[in-house]
Amino acid sequence: MSPTLKIASSSLLRHVYTAGRYVLDIFFPLSCLGCTQSDTLLCQNCCKKIRPRYEQSCPYCRKHLTPHGETCFDCSSKNDLDGVFVAYDYNQPLVDTALHAFKYQSLESLAHPLSKLFVQAVISSGLPLPDCVFPVPLHPWRLRYRGFNQSELLGHALATTLLPGTAVPFDTQSLVRHRFTLPQQKMPNVESRKHNIKNAFSLSKQSTSSLRGKSVWIIDDITTTASTLDACARVLKQAGVHKVFGVVFAQNTFVAHSKRAVKPSSQIQ
Numbered sequence: 057m058s059p060t061l062k063i064a065s066s067s068l069l070r071h072v073y074t075a076g077r078y079v080l081d082i083f084f085p086l087s088c089l090g091c092t093q094s095d096t097l098l099c100q101n102c103c104k105k106i107r108p109r110y111e112q113s114c115p116y117c118r119k120h121l122t123p124h125g126e127t128c129f130d131c132s133s134k135n136d137l138d139g140v141f142v143a144y145d146y147n148q149p150l151v152d153t154a155l156h157a158f159k160y161q162s163l164e165s166l167a168h169p170l171s172k173l174f175v176q177a178v179i180s181s182g183l184p185l186p187d188c189v190f191p192v193p194l195h196p197w198r199l200r201y202r203g204f205n206q207s208e209l210l211g212h213a214l215a216t217t218l219l220p221g222t223a224v225p226f227d228t229q230s231l232v233r234h235r236f237t238l239p240q241q242k243m244p245n246v247e248s249r250k251h252n253i254k255n256a257f258s259l260s261k262q263s264t265s266s267l268r269g270k271s272v273w274i275i276d277d278i279t280t281t282a283s284t285l286d287a288c289a290r291v292l293k294q295a296g297v298h299k300v301f302g303v304v305f306a307q308n309t310f311v312a313h314s315k316r317a318v319k320p321s322s323q324i325q
């Protein structure tokens with residue numbers, strides 16, 4: 057298929073999807089995922105019940121508590137991430153339900169309440185601001201399937217809200233996922249997750265000189281073993297980035313072969 061035809065068919069699918077959602081909203085009006093209040097997917101009262109994570113720890117060993125999730129001294133010599141800040145724990149029922157619906161049921165309207173919660177947690181943490189923010193990129197096939205990149209929506213909210221009156225540069229072009237990978241949830245252990253995501257990311261040539269010496273954040277919705285963030289950090293560090301911090305909405309606890317570790321095959325990450 058020619059690139060023009062591909063874009064046209066993708067645009068047509070998007071219109072069909074939007075029309076479909078409009079029809080669904082008429083027959084199945086929105087209701088809060090927590091309390092069923094009408095006209096919203098996540099009401100303010102339910103948002104207030106979601107507790108931020110107060111203790112942050114090294115993303116690799118998780119043994120050492122650090123102020124913002126900085127990588128501990130022991131782990132820093134053999135890994136690329138300088139830390140991962142986690143806004144919320146995934147084991148709260150509403151966080152689990154909302155993120156699952158946002159990502160796997162493509163409920164894009166959850167981006168607004170989830171972004172608000174994300175911004176609140178990051179601002180109140182006092183995490184030092186970066187020079188630039190990157191979302192974890194999706195492979196183009198997954199982006200076409202879902203219609204949006206959930207990490208990009210959350211990252212955009214952060215980049216445009218962190219500094220009053222101005223925006224932190226938000227880069228959705230430089231970091232690309234050039235290799236299609238199986239969903240990380242299907243991987244039975246930490247090693248297979250690392251192997252699955254290895255060499256999946258790269259940087260566009262034009263971006264490498266402008267990133268040297270910078271401090272950056274990589275935004276993701278959920279992390280489990282930090283393997284995806286670590287793979288992104290590797291290419292950024294190789295390009296001369298000084299500091300790479302992951303900033304994620306929630307962290308899931310990795311349990312091999314649990315129902316959360318293996319999702320149905322229709323749920324594309």
Ligand SMILES: [Zn+2]
Nearest residue numbers: 088091099102
């Ligand atoms: Zn509610």
Ligand SMILES: [Zn+2]
Nearest residue numbers: 114117128131
């Ligand atoms: Zn550690």
